[in-house]
Amino acid sequence: MPQTLFDKIWAAHHVADTAAGAALIAIDRVFLHERTGAAALGRMSEMGRVLHDPARVFAVMDHIVDTRTGRGDGTLMPGGEDFITETRAACRKAGITLFDVNDRDQGIVHVISPELGVVLPGVTLVAPDSHTCTQGAFGALAWGIGSSEAEHAMATGTLRLTKPKTMRVTFDGKLAPGVTPKDMALHLIATHGAGGGAGHAVEFAGEAVTALDMEGRMTLCNMATEFAAMSGFVAPDQKTFAYLKGRRFAPAAFDEPYWTSLVTDEGVLFDKEIIIEADEIAPMVTWGKSPEEAIPVTEVVPQGAAKVHRYTGLAAGIPLAGTQIDVAFIGSCTNSRISDLRRAAAIVEGRRIAPSIKTAMVVPGSMAVKRQAEAEGLDRIFIDAGFEWRMSGCSLCFYAGGEGFPDGSRTISSTNRNFEGRQGPGIRTHIASPETVAASALAGAIADPRDYAQTGEAV
């Protein structure tokens, strides 16, 4: 009988049924960070729990670390140092591999896990972080959980799960120039709702998905959680194997027939199918306070709930492009990888951000990304244009109470959440691709990145 990739991974990890009919599913990898990891490890220690297999548990300091050069354990967030020192102590005690504040492999969990080959096709990987679905780009079943579930996974090597339904989202055809995986994700969520994926594990497929490089696939899968899906993933192919081959925790080769069996069989039926014509997608920008409140950058603000218009200060009927912005932020697990920085740098190269911009910042997703960008001179391009260039971390994707944007700022951000207050009290966030953020920083207002392409052709 033909099977979906999801069903294959699920079946391969099925250990037993529970008394009440849920499934005990084996977990191959757990990744912690200091924001939620210390709580999980602290509780385990309190309860006298022992780790099932510490060699398959990893941790990183990313969420509240300082991103300024010369950083140590101190954080700009008041009290943040405790999260770092407690996580470090707990990892040492438990025998967990930790990528510490000044480790050369430090970075955002979902950026470094693939860089290090921690995530592999066909594995189950969980982290107490909602954007764990990013790693589904490698054909893994990767999803975010709470701290209690992280304890469960570490203590037992399993999770008790009720099987989700399956959904396939197919992007047929080719993306238009200047349109990116971020726009694909926002288009999907805007069309089908922030709750559209609820109860489903979502496979992304189709010509426009297969055509993406691994970093693009990560951006697309990253937003599956904003779609309320359990996870999002892409079947592995030669690009996947080539990316992972020989990385620190990955196999040296992917020659066994097993690897190519990790695909959805022909003729299989999904519980739900969504088909999107890729060439109909435009660069997307959010106008409201949910990722579903996103429109093509060329359109006018639609009529939404009064509360949303009040918060964002944007009336229905006005063009979104041209809206003045104060802050431009490039970073986060969604869009902070080397290809993101290259594309944004291609737009800003030789140009200056608008004088009205109060803060413009680039925060590379990992120290490896930072080193690569510096080797290519991208840091100079950003700095010369007026951006700050930081050490890696989650940074201002969310406001933890230390460093923040100026009060009342309107930001354009390559992150994943435009929630009310997410980037600070009263901050109005517009999420978009790194290209759109770069173009908007130059314009001082929300701008169409296709108008700022420099190579004669749109980026």
Add this chain to the structure above:
Amino acid sequence: MTPFPQPLNGRAAPLLVDNVDTDTIIPSREMKSTGRTGLADGLFAPWRYLNAGERIENPQFVLNKPDHRNASILLGGANFGCGSSREHAVWALAEWGIACIIAESFAPIFRGNCVRNGILPVALDRAALDSLAGAELSVDLAAQQVRRPDAVYNFTIDPEAKQMLAEGLDAIDLTLGHESDIAAWTTADRAARPWVYLEHTE
């Protein structure tokens, strides 16, 4: 974990907004310690306070209204608890006294976190939710019913979550009872997928 009250009685506090996210339930800046406690004060800080820094209450916010200051049942809209996986959102709700959330739908991680912390997530349609706002309710987990004096609403819940909540079970203890299944699976898997198993490289 203590078993879910049988039944839970209380007045339903309506927060009938869609896409209530966990950043709103507990902002990152309110997660001040590495533990699970001391979070109730920051619950819904962006909406509950006019000035979160000085803790000046917003009298319009539902949980500040006299009828709902001791609410144990909260009503929500669609995709309740979306966003960050932070279990702190559920810890804050539980510490404040919420034992049941009735909403149109839940974000998956949030729903799981509720069950692990003794909060019952109930999904009902919007018409039912509208009729429950402010009403005195009795939530009967065993019968899978939400009752008001003049109406009864049935709800579905997966049997695993129902058992965990009703009996106040610890999931880890329960799973450790499957130790031999886990060991057998691991032995077979080690042979099938040796690359999954790592030695320490530090």
